[in-house]
Amino acid sequence: MSVINYAAKAINFKVVYYGPGVAGKTANLQYVHKSLPDANKGNMISLATGDDRTLFFDFLPVSAVTVRGFETKFQLYTVPGQVYYNMTRKLVLRGVDGVVFVADSQYDRLKENVESLRNLEENLKEYEYDIDKMPWVLQYNKRDLPNVAPRDYMEFLLNRRPRRVPSFEAVALEGKGVYETLNTVSRMILMSEFGVEQEVRT
Amino acid sequence: MSVHDVAIHEVDAAKIDALLTRFLDDSSATAALLIDRSGQPLTTVGPSRSLDTVSIAALAAGAFSSTGALARLLGETEFSVLFHQGAKENMHVSTVDEQAIMLVIFNDQTTVGMVRLFAKEASRAIGEILAEARKRPRKTGGLAAPISADELGPSFPNKRA
Numbered sequence: 001m002s003v004i005n006y007a008a009k010a011i012n013f014k015v016v017y018y019g020p021g022v023a024g025k026t027a028n029l030q031y032v033h034k035s036l037p038d039a040n041k042g043n044m045i046s047l048a049t050g051d052d053r054t055l056f057f058d059f060l061p062v063s064a065v066t067v068r069g070f071e072t073k074f075q076l077y078t079v080p081g082q083v084y085y086n087m088t089r090k091l092v093l094r095g096v097d098g099v100v101f102v103a104d105s106q107y108d109r110l111k112e113n114v115e116s117l118r119n120l121e122e123n124l125k126e127y128e129y130d131i132d133k134m135p136w137v138l139q140y141n142k143r144d145l146p147n148v149a150p151r152d153y154m155e156f157l158l159n160r161r162p163r164r165v166p167s168f169e170a171v172a173l174e175g176k177g178v179y180e181t182l183n184t185v186s187r188m189i190l191m192s193e194f195g196v197e198q199e200v201r202t
Numbered sequence: 203m204s205v206h207d208v209a210i211h212e213v214d215a216a217k218i219d220a221l222l223t224r225f226l227d228d229s230s231a232t233a234a235l236l237i238d239r240s241g242q243p244l245t246t247v248g249p250s251r252s253l254d255t256v257s258i259a260a261l262a263a264g265a266f267s268s269t270g271a272l273a274r275l276l277g278e279t280e281f282s283v284l285f286h287q288g289a290k291e292n293m294h295v296s297t298v299d300e301q302a303i304m305l306v307i308f309n310d311q312t313t314v315g316m317v318r319l320f321a322k323e324a325s326r327a328i329g330e331i332l333a334e335a336r337k338r339p340r341k342t343g344g345l346a347a348p349i350s351a352d353e354l355g356p357s358f359p360n361k362r363a
Contacts, residue, residue: 095240
């Protein structure tokens, strides 16, 4: 949920990186944290288990472009991907403005992607958000691995809803596709909040 | 835009700051933060040293929401107060309304009882201001007219190569 603060001249948005376990959600945030200048980022917080799996969420606040004199700030969150952490995933989605769905491109992980996307849709509904009406993008991660499904097949599995969303191939660990994804979702959020109606739908 | 979206106009910010400042005077606490339940800091008053309020807000909202989930497992609607005791610094988090929580940092200059008493009073008054704020138009001044796609460049132009 966006917060416009006229006193501080800032607009805050919340972006959640969603997807199955070990798909690379945390890797996306780590790369953004590594590559942004200090002035544009805050501290990254990871609430992880001993073996580096996200337990509650990762959090990274970043500041982006100034729009009409207001600084735009995006708070990036990840959720735990493991199926049994659904309660905490739901909590992190509260007040979300946009979602990056990070899919694992490997053949043997395709089923988990589909289940996780369905889970996202269900959890959003609990907050009365409709996935087909909110800004979200798809990221097909781990494209450097040998056993990945073709992009078209990923599209067929994950991107054939009434409204197709932008999708990006990525190797998040190396930063490939990370900013294309983030720039697109943040622009979609800004347009959905401040744009004219026709542009929201395109 | 969702029904939960918030705008804090200058007039509301000034009123909330005045209330929180008075709360700090009354309770002898060190700092007070008003936080949206999604994790966004709304306003901060009185940190005597530089606090990472953005991280504090995200973590406190997370802790408060997971405590709320625990409460529901026990058949409660929520636990309306959360108290963390440290060796020197303590934290008191309490409900303002359905959208916001208030976090107070205090040390041995005061007691949890004092903080709780005055926080309850301040929360009620802040809740009323927030209810008024939600009735105002969200976009005024420079933000009133729609933004065209051409106006927006890349959101993060200055990342390192």
